[in-house]
Amino acid sequence: GAGVSQSPSNKVTEKGKDVELRCDPISGHTALYWYRQSLGQGLEFLIYFQGNSAPDKSGLPSDRFSAERTGGSVSTLTIQRTQQEDSAVYLCASSPPGTVTYEQYFGPGTRLTVT
Amino acid sequence: AQKITQTQPGMFVQEKEAVTLDCTYDTSDPSYGLFWYKQPSSGEMIFLIYQGSYDQQNATEGRYSLNFQKARKSANLVISASQLGDSAMYFCAMRRPGGTSYGKLTFGQGTILTVHP
Numbered sequence: 001g002a003g004v005s006q007s008p009s010n011k012v013t014e015k016g017k018d019v020e021l022r023c024d025p026i027s028g029h030t031a032l033y034w035y036r037q038s039l040g041q042g043l044e045f046l047i048y049f050q051g052n053s054a055p056d057k058s059g060l061p062s063d064r065f066s067a068e069r070t071g072g073s074v075s076t077l078t079i080q081r082t083q084q085e086d087s088a089v090y091l092c093a094s095s096p097p098g099t100v101t102y103e104q105y106f107g108p109g110t111r112l113t114v115t
Numbered sequence: 116a117q118k119i120t121q122t123q124p125g126m127f128v129q130e131k132e133a134v135t136l137d138c139t140y141d142t143s144d145p146s147y148g149l150f151w152y153k154q155p156s157s158g159e160m161i162f163l164i165y166q167g168s169y170d171q172q173n174a175t176e177g178r179y180s181l182n183f184q185k186a187r188k189s190a191n192l193v194i195s196a197s198q199l200g201d202s203a204m205y206f207c208a209m210r211r212p213g214g215t216s217y218g219k220l221t222f223g224q225g226t227i228l229t230v231h232p
Contacts, residue, residue, distance in 0.1 A: 031218050043222035106160035
């Protein structure tokens with residue numbers, strides 16, 4: 001079946017602009033995660049959605065970052081007034097319900113470059 | 116707080132040989148999960164193997180096995196019979212034990228594995 005998909009694959013934006021990154025999880029997966037991967041910080045958790053529960057936003061680095069998940073499926077990560085330090089690869093992952101391991105299946109990522 | 120440490124920035128192995136990638140972790144929680152992921156140059160994270168803190172036996176998945184030493188808080192990945200396609204970055208990760216952030220993963224810094232022919 002189809003894996004996690006993310007769009008766009010690459011995004012170049014000017015400092016100060018807003019960007020939206022999209023994630024389509026695997027069908028039937030109830031949990032969805034956003035991570036950020038950068039050279040200086042490694043892999044960092046950003047936000048976690050689980051079903052209809054309130055999301056865990058504890059990893060969002062500033063109030064310029066927000067995310068939503070519509071209809072329990074597609075998620076959008078929005079970064080307002082982008083800064084150069086926001087340049088990174090943004091990875092989305094999903095995991096199925098009812099498993100013991102809760103392994104996460106990752107998408108290919110969106111490479112964001114802020115100029 | 117949870118912490119994962121991978122002390123080997125890079126490792127080299129000859130094709131068909133076995134290699135061990137080190138991972139140590141720090142947590143005060145009695146229940147947790149440990150994962151290894153592979154990230155090839157294409158960038159996609161690939162799930163390899165999982166070990167639960169209460170699992171009595173070391174996890175195995177094909178050529179991958181996890182050497183779990185709970186008292187030492189280590190979860191080393193062993194790749195047997197290395198192949199050229201195993202060249203990639205490898206991440207060790209820990210899952211929080213419960214609560215609203217059950218699935219959140221904390222990652223180590225990663226180890227770049229290069230397999231020589």
